[in-house]
Amino acid sequence: MIKYDNPAEDNDFNCSDYCLSPREFFEKRRTSKRPYVFDLRSSEAHEEENIPGSLSLPIEHFETSIYQMPFAGDILPYGGEDGEVLTAAEILYDNGFDSFNYTDSYEALFSNADATYLTITSDAHKKIDDELQNSDELKAVQIIIEPTSPLKAIYRPELVISAQEGSIKLEVDGVEIFTERKTASYLEGTIIEINDEGHLEVRNPNLSISKLNGSLEEQIQLMLDEQVNPMLASHGGNVMLEGIKDSSAYVRFGGGCQGCSMIDTTVKQGVEVMLKEAIPELVGVYDVTDHSEGESPFFTG
Known part of the structure; x- marks a missing residue:
């Protein structure tokens, strides 16, 4: 098994300046305007389980791919248990990158989840306590998270007898909270509260899907901002709304989507x-894009 050098021995690079706790890592991913998350583990490990929206870039290919790294945005690599991420951090530092952070390992992101990931308002806490105490069977709260894109999801609470298989457990202010491990990367920053109808509600600033309302143009723009562009960003692309005519949307693609040979599929089967x-x-x-002017398409014909 390969062991990677510890850059802490480098006098010019202090790895602790860039290392984040699991909660801080997820918070950075949630609040950054341009997060670029890289999985340094093997492609097989990435395929089996990964942080949604992360790009697979095994450590052995990291240095040769450095010229493709975005200078505008926050680079957030994570690795396995063998110190890959420390090597990647030093490579980034040595090549002039300063807007990057890392966390110890992929497994630590989930095994170290704790009560700081969640907030329960006092009203919600009382309602949960009342409902659990008045039931002979219900014991905990399961937070159901349904991802709609790498950085957006629908949240809902459910009082349960026991956790679903594959869930992780947190105890927040005396309340047992469960959520599925596969969606735990959407958990940090979540708030359990009471909505206007008096029901329990779960939301996450920056990650929750907003309710669509307003004009057709406003609804389309909200969808592009919250769901479509975060998806296209993983390919270095983006899409802008050019206008509305006869209840149809006319859009223009940029970045890795401009000139991409798969654009027809992206438009018709995706967007x-x-x-x-x-x-x-x-x-x-x-699509009203001039794809002949694309300089760096993600797929080429």
């Missing part, structure tokens, strides 16, 4: 499907 499912009044989506 259009997502928008029309969320906004029934939308008739169609049309």
Whole structure:
């Protein structure tokens, strides 16, 4: 098994300046305007389980890929148990990157989840206590998280008898909270509160899906901002709304999507499907991009 050098021995590089706790790592990912998360483990490990939206870049290919790293944005690598991330951090530092942070290992991101990931308001805490005490069976709260993109999800609470299989457990102010491990990366920053109807509600600033309202243009723009562009960002791409005509949206792609040979599939099977499912009044989506001018397409024909 490969062991990687510890850059702490480098007099010019202090790894502790860039190391984040698991909670801080997820918080950075949640609040950054441009997070770029890289998985340094093997491609097989990444395929089996990963942080949604992370890009697989095994450590043995990291240094040769450094020229492709984004200078604008926050680079957030994570690795396995063998110190890969320390080597990656030193490579970033030596190549002039300063907007990056890392955490110890992928496993630590989940095994170290604790009460600091969640907040329960006093009203919500009382309601949970009352409902659990008045039930002979219900014992805990399961937070159901349904991801819609790497950085957006739908949250809902459910009082349960026991945890679903594959869940991790947290105890927050005396309340047992469960959530599935596979969606735990959406947990940090979550708030359990009471909504206007008096029911328990779970939301996460920056990650919760906003309710669609307003004009057709406003609804489309919200979908592009919260769901479509975070998805395209993993390929270095983006899409902008150019205008609305006859209840159809006209969009322009940029970055890795401009000139991409898969753009027709992206539009018809990706963007259009997502928008029309969320906004029934939308008739169609049309691409007005000049793809002949694309300089760095993600896929080339």
